[in-house]
Amino acid sequence: MEDKRQRARVQGGWAGPANIRTASRAASGVSNPSNQVLSSIAQSEVRREKLIPSERQFVFKAPQEVVRKVPEPIIIEKQGQYEISALPSGVSRLHLIPGFIDSQEADWMFEQLLQEVPWRQRTHTRKDLTYEEPRLTAWYGELPYTYSQLTLQPNPNWHPLLTMLKDRIEEITKHTFNSLLCNLYRNEKDSVDWHSDDEPALGRNPVIASLSFGATRMFEMRKNPLPENADYTYVQRVCVPLDHGTLLIMEGATQEDWQHRVPKEYHSREARINLTFRTMYPDPEAV
Template structure:
């Protein structure tokens, strides 16, 4: 008799739930379906178990540098590296406003302005501004050369001599630029042609309408030409101001005068530089 009871207990341990227990479980399920919000509560509990937990990123988050504005007189070290220092010298009011007015009129009327055609891989295009070149040697950029004009306008000679006296730098050439309106511009570039030698000095004198002169630092090789995180500078160049670019500026930075899509009066920009004979 004891053996039969033992076998009954063992068989019962492998048996499924009793009919009474199954009926109770089914009733509980039906009752939860009839209780308002029961499914929502179960779902919220399940979602809570899988909720997102924020963790600080392991990589450093990069920020785009804020644009730096330079509009006061002074000497500015804008960058330094293994090769040297890039430096700007801004002199607002280098030419007195009344003098600047008549100089602008003279230069506007008497310089032999023309529109240069440049060449690139997809064809040729006309520069969106007018130019003139003064110096004993031709100047080549964008695959075309500007003819030399050794006969300097007397006003240009006087301005060159005044800049040499103030800065201590000497120049033998001049690129004149006429921006006729806000649509005239010059795209990103560096004045680093071989004919200008190492660390060229550029003296930029402006007359007429104020235009923004923008600069961006060239990215390191690992950035593969991506300027997203490049340092940027904006300099409003106004009537009669002088900007000197020195040191490694042409090697380490690019600059441009962007288009401006609203009314702009003409602007004349004189960029004094030194050109060396090609070897």
């Protein structure tokens, strides 16, 4: 009797023998708490394996897209003829002649042209905005010349020095020219942006002879992108440093397949004169 009372005080009046409580819980369908914990842990592991792939699935795969690199520009400095592209439209060629005019002779020619050519700064209008061209120009020829919606009026009164230079260039190139665009870059801030000399009045595949005096400036060219990929980032580029007295001749499909420019420069540059001889046609369709 005393044992029963003591057991009641320790376990509570409801407590019974351990084996009886287990049997009654099993009979009533209540599971063991420890089994529930184990089952919950197992289910969590299954879910975690589904959410987090195993280490064997972390495999590097190379990107499917081909990485494109910007091509290094081709630098042309030595005398010679260069084929820079061959496309269905034709072959594009450059002919570089450094020292075409002797340095001492080029010095006095530069000074005479700088003082006696009627240089003018043209004003452009684009989308109702006007701006001054960052260079000075002069036009010689019996026909007008229109570029970038700007028309230069005929000027048949050639300076004698320009006539002499035209004759010398015609002798070595075996091409004839009847027009001339003179360009004066006063300093490193003067420039001309990307363009092609492909005006209809120049005919198909025009020959342009470019003679430079004064400070060396970089003449840059870039190939026109194919129609399905009109992005100039990855096209081929050519750079030609044009020194005092250097003659550069552009032939073939150069004006159709390439653009060129003289960019602004960060370092100080003295004045430069560039003479671009060309042939104009009154009726280009008849050429």
